[in-house]
Structures are given as C-alpha cells and as structure tokens.
Ligand SMILES: Cc1cc2nc3c(=O)[nH]c(=O)nc-3n(C[C@H](O)[C@H](O)[C@H](O)COP(=O)(O)O)c2cc1C
C-alpha cells in the first residue's frame with residue numbers, strides 16, 4: 001500500500017527553510033543522539049529496525065555502521081602528502097551516494113530536492129556515532145536543482161550550528177553536554193554509471209579515474225582516503241533520523257518480518273501515471289502498476305516488466321502478483337535493486353530493448369577487468385547480429401541455438417568472474433528475457 005514515512009516531508013516543507021524542517025521534528029534525532037552519547041544503543045536500534053541499504057545491494061545498514069565504528073584505522077596515516085590536511089584529520093568518512101545512475105531510478109532526486117535537510121541530518125547523526133569529521137555527497141552531475149538545494153541546505157545548516165566546528169553547542173537553548181565537528185562537501189559526478197559503485201566513487205572523489213577496487217578490504221575497513229567509510233544511498237540516509245527518533249518499531253510497523261520498512265519505487269514505461277511512490281514492503285507489484293501508476297492504456301496488454309533497472313530482471317505478466325519484498329522477489333529469481341520498475345506493453349519491441357541494455361553495459365563498462373570489458377562487447381555484438389542492427393529480430397527464423405549458448409556462456413563468465421557489480425549483472429536482464437520466453 002502507498003504510505004508516507006521517508007517521504008513525509010515532501011510537499012509539506014519548503015526545502016529551503018530549515019525552520020520548516022525543524023517545525024516538523026527536524027534535528028530532534030540529532031539532539032537525542034548527542035545528548036544520550038550512547039553509541040551502541042543507536043546502532044543496536046538501527047540493527048533491530050532491520051533497515052537495509054536502498055542503493056541496490058540491500059546490505060544491513062546497522063551492521064555496516066557497526067563494522068565501520070569497530071574498524072581500526074591505520075596509524076600513521078598512510079595517505080600521500082597531497083591529501084588535504086582536513087581529510088587527514090578525519091578518522092573515518094561518511095559518504096552519501098547520490099549518483100543515482102541506475103536506469104529508471106529517480107527517487108533520490110525527489111528526496112534531495114524536496115527534503116535536503118533530512119539527508120544532511122542522517123549523515124550528521126552517522127558522523128557523530130562514527131566519529132567522522134568529514135562527509136561527502138556524491139551527486140549526479142545533471143541534478144542541478146538538487147545541487148542548488150543541497151548547497152543552500154549545507155550553508156544554512158552551518159550558519160545555524162548544525163554543521164561545522166561546534167555542532168549544537170552554539171545554541172544555548174539546546175540541553176546538550178557535548179558538541180562535535182562535522183562538515184559535508186558536495187562532489188558532482190560527470191555522468192559515468194560506474195561511479196555509482198562505491199569504490200569507483202571513492203576513486204572519483206580522490207581525483208582519480210573512476211574504477212572499482214578489489215574487495216576486500218571493504219569500505220568499512222578501508223574506504224575513502226584509506227579510512228573506514230560508511231557509504232549509504234540517499235534513501236537510506238533519509239531513514240536514519242526517523243528511526244533514530246521514533247525507534248525500530250516505527251520502521252517495523254511497515255513491511256514484512258524479513259523486509260521491514262518502506263521503499264520508494266519508480267514506475268516508468270507504458271503506464272498512465274508514471275512516478276515515484278513510497279510503498280510498504282510486501283505490496284504486490286500488480287497493485288503498484290495497476291492502482292498507483294494507473295495501469296496500461298486502454299486496449300493494451302502487458303508484455304513484460306523490468307524490475308531493478310538495467311541490472312535487474314524481466315518478469316512475465318503472470319509474475320506480477322509477487323509481493324515487493326526481498327524474500328518474495330528472490331524466490332522468483334528477481335531483486336529489488338534500486339527500486340526501478342519499467343513496464344512494457346504489447347507495443348514494445350523487446351529485442352530493441354535488449355540491444356539497448358547491451359549497448360548501455362558495453363558503453364559503461366570501465367574496462368578494468370577482462371570478463372566485463374570483453375563480455376559486454378560480445379554480448380552487444382551477438383544481439384546486433386540477431387537483430388541486424390534493427391529493433392526486431394532479423395527475420396522470422398528462430399534464433400540459432402549456438403548464438404544463444406554463446407550469450408549464456410558469456411553471461412555466466414561475466415557473472416562469476418567480473419570484478420564489480422556492473423559486470424556481474426550485465427547479462428541478468430537479457431538472459432532473463434530468454435529464459436522466460438519473452439523474446440523468441
Ligand atoms: C555499477 C554500479 C552502480 C551503482 N550505482 C549506485 C547509485 O547510483 N546509487 C547508489 O546508492 N548505489 C549505487 N550502487 C551501489 C553502491 O555500490 C553501494 O552498494 C551503495 O551506495 C551502498 O549504499 P546502501 O547500503 O545504502 O545501499 C551501484 C553499484 C554498482 C555495481
């Protein structure tokens with residue numbers, strides 16, 4: 001069902017006004033954390049809440065925080081002299097992944113534009129608990145309005161003592177016994193899909209070419225500038241003040257036992273009312289398509305649904321009763337990914353869609369590892385051959401079993417041997433369309 005939890009401020013606050021934000025409970029969570037000074041309690045609460053990352057990989061957020069807090073940074077600091085002093089002094093970093101480059105995903109933009117202070121507060125709470133003094137927001141380059149609103153929010157938060165050298169202490173009315181230092185910088189991406197991958201993103205912030213690092217070590221041990229780093233998606237950070245203030249139960253009142261909470265889904269394609277909708281986890285996909293997004297145009301029939309974006313899988317029309325929860329999606333071989341739901345009616349040319357997906361991965365592969373560098377190229381070539389450069393199959397004869405087998409083999413090698421998630425998922429949508437006989 002449609003709900004408002006993480007989107008509760010959208011349309012209700014002036015995104016430029018910190019007073020509006022405060023009037024609706026903003027910064028009370030940060031005050032609570034600072035006053036209590038019980039690092040373990042709030043991380044335990046987050047673990048109990050069962051929040052998992054909303055960027056795609058669904059890693060438990062509380063566990064990530066705990067791992068970073070426990071990590072012991074190397075001393076003396078190994079970074080080269082060229083690393084600015086203010087970064088050297090931060091024993092860990094907080095990074096908000098606002099690259100939002102997954103196909104069909106636009107939820108983070110809405111949160112950044114409509115409720116920027118909540119993202120900033122979520123990062124600040126995390127920084128206090130992890131003793132970080134520097135944070136970064138890595139923002140998709142095309143998000144100009146989000147950039148303006150975030151920049152404004154950071155300036156105002158600094159001026160009002162919610163960011164900077166002595167957070168909250170300047171306000172004599174605040175019943176606090178402590179203060180701490182934390183500030184946030186914005187880095188704008190230049191349009192590479194791979195820079196949304198967390199370690200490629202760190203390389204990009206460090207001023208290097210955006211290529212993923214081998215893991216382990218994981219970011220919680222050695223992330224940005226080699227320091228323990230907590231990187232979370234925008235929607236994940238937006239959940240933090242709410243869970244910190246209202247407790248795990250407030251989050252768990254939505255969703256299922258294994259998938260608590262809410263999720264913003266982005267519905268696009270052949271629906272009458274495309275858009276982003278916050279739903280309770282476990283809401284059936286059919287309800288999202290037919291009720292929230294207005295269903296298909298009259299007279300049209302559903303052909304397929306791509307769930308999870310380019311890195312996701314296709315579903316058949318008879319699979320759309322699946323509840324949108326991690327456990328039910330994985331039981332049919334699908335993932336939630338970034339929350340993208342792309343709907344195709346019977347007018348769509350799926351061969352053309354598959355070829356565009358293949359071209360996307362070929363173009364966006366960073367080329368660092370061979371399985372993906374070569375595999376994404378071969379995958380595209382095979383689809384190009386089958387379609388003769390058009391958006392349909394070349395002729396009416398069946399696609400050769402040899403071509404299909406090469407596609408499957410290439411996909412299997414990319415999945416098993418690629419260095420990062422891009423190569424590991426570059427074939428999943430394409431192969432799922434074949435497996436489900438959506439293209440013949
Ligand atoms: C190719 C690729 C692109 C990604 N793009 C994004 C992105 O745009 N935004 C995002 O939050 N996570 C993205 N991720 C996932 C991040 O690597 C990381 O898992 C995430 O930022 C962690 O935050 P979370 O735990 O809150 O989900 C991407 C991963 C891969 C492999």
Ligand code: SF4
Pocket residue numbers: 194211212364365366367368369370372373418419420421422423424
């Ligand atoms: S899997 Fe692809 S994107 Fe990832 S490191 Fe290898 S070549 Fe680069």
